[in-house]
Amino acid sequence: MTDEFKPKTTAEHLLWLLHEHGVEHLFLNPGTDSAPVQEAAAVLTDAGVPIPRIIPCTFESVGLAAAHGYWQVTGRPQCVFVHVDVGTQNLGAMMHNAFRDRAGVIVIAGKTPYGEDPESAGGRSHVIHWQQDVPDQAGVVRGYAKLTLEITRSEMLARGVGRAVQIARGGRPGPAYLMISRDVLMDPPADVPGRTSGYAIPGPAMAGRETALRIAGLLAGAERPLLITAKTGRRPEGFAAITRLADRTGIRVVDTPESGCLNIATSHPMRVGSPEAARRLVAEADLLVVADCDVPWIPKFVHPRGDAVVVQIDADPLRTDMPLWSFPADISVTGDGATVLDEVAALLPEVDLAAKWPGGTGETPAAPAAAEGPIAAREVVEALNAVLREDDILVEEMVTNAGALHAFVRRTRPGTLAGTGSPGLGWALGGAVGIKLASPDRRVIAVVGDGSFMFAVPTAALCLAAEAGAPTLTVVLNNDGYRASRLPVFELFPDGVSAARGDAVGTRFRAAPDLAALARACHAHGESVDDRAVLVPALERALSAVEAGRSAVVDVRIAPN
Structure with missing residues (x-):
């Protein structure tokens, strides 16, 4: 004052x-x-x-x-x-x-x-x-x-x-x-200026040497160790700690699609890039280290081995805000994932990854099939790979197509992939504006489904971007409906009428809005794409508009699965 x-x-x-x-x-x-x-x-x-x-x-x-x-x-x-x-x-x-x-x-x-x-x-x-x-x-x-x-x-x-x-x-x-x-x-202030010091923020919690040595010993003796993490890579030091641990031990890293961040470079040989591979490795692992992850596996689909040791690291390992959370843990550490993993990595020598995995990790994506028919989600990801810079920030809310992004996107720097890993749809457009405000010198690209786009109150989000001077690009994977709400109907009633029809009540948009026109109505660049041959040029035009100070929306028509 x-x-x-x-x-x-x-x-x-x-x-x-x-x-x-x-x-x-x-x-x-x-x-x-x-x-x-x-x-x-x-x-x-x-x-x-x-x-x-x-x-x-x-x-x-x-x-x-x-x-x-x-x-x-x-x-x-x-x-x-x-x-x-x-x-x-x-x-x-x-x-x-x-x-x-x-x-x-x-x-x-x-x-x-x-x-x-x-x-x-x-x-x-x-x-x-x-x-x-x-x-x-x-x-x-x-x-x-x-x-x-x-x-x-x-x-x-x-x-x-x-x-x-x-x-x-x-x-x-x-x-x-x-x-x-x-x-x-409107009252007169009674406490002026008021105390603004003394509200210290606690530092990251550590495991301590004894616990770190115990975990390091388990890693040194494990034949098939597996690290499952969701949020540790949100901070650069967490990304570095995971990478260091993978380099030193050859531990496989499940970078979950629900993570909302990049935990390890997509090019790292120890990264597990698909849910199918993650399930197989959970079932095979003799040691599972779970760090900053709400749901490390889905018990309906996979369980760890009976003799596997599970180490859990989290600021709240008891998950007191989830009443029926009951995943097993043999060692439970109340600590910050980045700090604890770095403690453990510092106690271990580097290993020869080629010697530890002589046959390779088996995670190289298969070659793409010939392109025909409607544009596939994977093709949108590949087009993004063609236009993205290393420091661009990709904001993801693709829901049922998120697997394609996590399997095929190329991101190598910490902080270049963002999301919430939470079920509340409609975050990405507003979240992208906040990320742009915090990173004014970097390009921010949101990739969403058409349902997520409409949940996001796009007129308000585009207005906010303009008011804040924080232009972003939104790429919409438009399949004319709620696939995420259709699949559970097929799952629960595989022999039902809905599955036979290939449709479910309330999950198709019969009169969907023109999303590109909506963007233009909000003074943003907007265009629609249904031809894979023009996808990359459309993304380049949209990014040029963003660099010139206007937000942009590219509505990509994909297979209506």
């Missing part, structure tokens, strides 16, 4: 505190409760007081996805401001994604004003101020937030914001949810 400026309202103090705690962006979906924050932003800007950059969002879930994407790149929580209970509800599945992907984000929601007298500053003045006074607003997100807290007095603000940032970032990161009514936001 400068000597020349002192905040006059709690809203002004809030923006100052957020900036002091390192929040660089506030994604705002305004409502009747945000007026004090909007005025505070104008006052502080005119006074030259630094505050987070405020980016307007036309739909709340897109703003939260963007904050989540920014976290993935930087590890720094950003803020989303939403309108009371209804704005909170519009966060929807993106709150689930942030929780499951361990994304440190801060959501601030308005609250129905308390005062109703004429002299009550910020008091109730609309019908909705009674309608939105619900018994448990925080209950909307309580199961998906590490912290829920209402700021009922200005004296609480400095502690509440500091605690929210600390909890969002620390330990196993996740969302923090604060509520504050507009009459409190």
Whole structure:
């Protein structure tokens, strides 16, 4: 706080505190409760007081996805401001994604004003101020937030914001949810400037030498060791630790399609690139090391050997947020995957990978068949390989076609593949904007299904990209329906009517929108492709538009399987 400026309202103090705690962006979906924050932003800007950059969002879930994407790149929580209970509800599945992907984000929601007298500053003045006074607003997100807290007095603000940032970032990161009514936001600040230090973030947890030596000994003696990981490679040091361990021990690495990140280079000989190979290796392994992974295998399809040793490493190895989680573990380590794997790797000498695997790893993809008929998902991935740079960031939400991406995409640098690994569809477009904000000098390309594209509120996402000055390319694999919802019908009823018809109720789009036209309506470059011969040129044109400052959408018609 400068000597020349002192905040006059709690809203002004809030923006100052957020900036002091390192929040660089506030994604705002305004409502009747945000007026004090909007005025505070104008006052502080005119006074030259630094505050987070405020980016307007036309739909709340897109703003939260963007904050989540920014976290993935930087590890720094950003803020989303939403309108009371209804704005909170519009966060929807993106709150689930942030929780499951361990994304440190801060959501601030308005609250129905308390005062109703004429002299009550910020008091109730609309019908909705009674309608939105619900018994448990925080209950909307309580199961998906590490912290829920209402700021009922200005004296609480400095502690509440500091605690929210600390909890969002620390330990196993996740969302923090604060509520504050507009009459409190208009109150004079009671605690100025308020403490902004003393909210230390715990460092990564280590295994300790004794446990690390035990794991290293198991690795040294294992004949068929297997590492299964989902999130460890999210940070560059995790990518490096996995690579180091693979180089030193010859351990095979299952980089799960649900990971939402690149855990090891796709060209590394120890990477397992297909779900089928992963299942086979789970069944054969005598040692399984599971790091930062919610679901290491699907018991319906595969089980480890009865004599296999399972080592589990996670910030919460008990998975207390999953009531029926019961995967076996012989050694359970409460620790940070990157830190523990690096501890273990440091205790081991390098091995000759060619000698350990004399027949090779057997993971080389088969040669592609002759191209004919509709464009296949694999061909889209190969076209992307032809146009992507090494430092481009690929954002993936392909659902049933994700296997093709993970099997055939070429990515060698940490941080060049992103996703949530969570089931809430519609993240990729907003997430790509946040990733672009965090990586302004790099190209960001989202690859999604047509269902994911529409779940993402594309008009709001494209608007956000334009408002934020963060253009991205979205490539849509368009099969005119919800294949992910069709396959379970065939799985559960293999001899049923739906399987015989090759269709399932509610999974085909009979009057789908023109996605390229939708993009153009939002001032983005848009084109449709149904001929493989023009796919690469179309992607090149779209990337040229992105480099010129416009977002782009390429709608690729693939086989309607």
